[in-house]
Amino acid sequence: MSPLFPLVVDGATVRRRGKVLVGPVNLTLSAKGTTIVIGPNGAGKTSFLRMLHGIARLAEGSVTWACDAIEARSRQSFVFQQPVMMRRSVMGNLIYPLCLAGLPRAEARGHAALAAADVGLDKMLDRPAHFLSGGERQKLALARALITKPDVLFLDEPCSSLDGRATREIETILMRANAAGTRLVMSTHDMGQARRLATDVLFLLNGKLHESAPAEQFFSDPSTDPARAFLNGDIVE
Numbered sequence: 189m190s191p192l193f194p195l196v197v198d199g200a201t202v203r204r205r206g207k208v209l210v211g212p213v214n215l216t217l218s219a220k221g222t223t224i225v226i227g228p229n230g231a232g233k234t235s236f237l238r239m240l241h242g243i244a245r246l247a248e249g250s251v252t253w254a255c256d257a258i259e260a261r262s263r264q265s266f267v268f269q270q271p272v273m274m275r276r277s278v279m280g281n282l283i284y285p286l287c288l289a290g291l292p293r294a295e296a297r298g299h300a301a302l303a304a305a306d307v308g309l310d311k312m313l314d315r316p317a318h319f320l321s322g323g324e325r326q327k328l329a330l331a332r333a334l335i336t337k338p339d340v341l342f343l344d345e346p347c348s349s350l351d352g353r354a355t356r357e358i359e360t361i362l363m364r365a366n367a368a369g370t371r372l373v374m375s376t377h378d379m380g381q382a383r384r385l386a387t388d389v390l391f392l393l394n395g396k397l398h399e400s401a402p403a404e405q406f407f408s409d410p411s412t413d414p415a416r417a418f419l420n421g422d423i424v425e
């Protein structure tokens with residue numbers, strides 16, 4: 189069992205220039221599953237994910253993993269909506285986190301070749317990352333995030349600019365990573381994707397965690413009017 193979980197979020201709040209972006213949030217996350225974070229534009233999904241990952245300064249409360257903060261950080265990865273690629277080859281991007289963790293370069297290259305094959309980029313190892321298509325970039329971002337075998341992977345709308353086929357390919361990679369032991373916490377606007385992937389759902393509205401429920405329950409019988417309206421495609425403010 190991962191020493192990272194449970195994650196306990198206690199009254200955590202992020203503010204910028206006096207405005208509450210998210211919080212106060214109270215939540216406990218256990219080691220298993222895929223948590224999907226949904227809510228209208230500006231609800232605070234990105235801020236919430238950044239807060240859990242520890243890259244948004246807390247104004248109040250705490251976000252506590254079951255191990256110390258340095259170990260917790262080394263066991264997490266984050267995939268941003270627009271992933272930042274280094275101006276290096278696919279191989280160069282993939283070996284970077286491993287070399288940073290102290291792995292000898294030759295060994296890192298071996299792992300990178302396997303990671304590229306896992307996401308179907310094995311024929312593109314020498315290609316400059318900024319020549320990749322949107323879908324290929326997102327696959328590279330995923331492979332780079334997964335190469336350290338994180339216990340938890342945060343993803344902020346990773347498929348927002350991808351077509352159906354690329355989205356399916358990314359979902360397959362995510363489900364495989366989840367089955368291999370990486371817990372997923374991911375925001376999406378795509379309700380089809382949320383239904384396909386979620387074991388549990390967090391519904392955010394105006395920076396507040398409005399509803400938290402197992403996926404089946406949330407999609408069949410949400411307990412609040414705003415969540416029901418959101419699922420119906422109505423405008424929720």
Ligand SMILES: Nc1ncnc2c1ncn2[C@@H]1O[C@H](COP(=O)(O)OP(=O)(O)OP(=O)(O)O)[C@@H](O)[C@H]1O
Pocket residue numbers: 204205207209227228229230231232233234235236
């Ligand atoms: N650094 C910042 N300073 C001030 N306000 C911010 C900052 N970052 C985000 N916000 C505001 O906080 C609110 C929540 O933003 P956030 O990006 O977390 O929402 P979101 O649910 O991810 O939105 P979207 O679905 O549009 O991506 C928005 O009103 C946004 O304008």
